Amino acid sequence: QLQLQESGPGLVKPAETLSLTCSVSGGSLSSPSHYWAWIRQPPGKGLEWIGFIYYTGTTYYSPSLGSRVTISVDTSKNQFSVRLTSVTAADTALYFCARFSKWELGGRSALDLWGRGTMVAVSP
């Protein structure tokens, strides 16, 4: 059964770069049927879609994060990652990776599998 697991530092200093990795196990990330997404949730607040990537490397990002965000994929390691530059306290959040299945290939056009999330705090 396919599983997702986030990993990365739990504490990042302001103005530095936040980097997280999502490891995919029990299945291949190189599936034409799926996109691989990052979502975050500040403490006590709602969900924010960050962006997603296709196994070919095609990416889509939320305009709200502008050029600060980059999502990449390493198919050889079955992992995908997110980098967020110039972080501030507003980037403190629980970060989730998730799978988005494409409707046109029999999917749900929804986030149908999630990692457990990893908390990242931005603090000096």
Added chain:
Amino acid sequence: DIQLTQSPSFVSASVGDRVTISCQASQDVRNWLAWYQQKPGKAPNLLIYAASTLESGVPSRFSGSGSGTDFSLTISSLQPEDFATYYCQQANDLPHTFGGGTKVEIK
């Protein structure tokens, strides 16, 4: 970006109650709307996709309806394990925005 407005933001209900949550989109999202349930400290869990299709393994007391800009999630008879926060999300247009959430609490 497409804005999703959920209402109410907070519901106080009892076990056995029927609960309906609304999600209104700022633009037509056709039927590309999903509903998720999230419990504290946990990842969201997909309940409904394509506006009205129940995800496998989700109890039939959950149902979704709507298309275009107006959607709803109904829990026909609230169970103790249903006390959680519910989010809608649209997948018609990028970015795939979420609603602000509706917290269902025990009365």
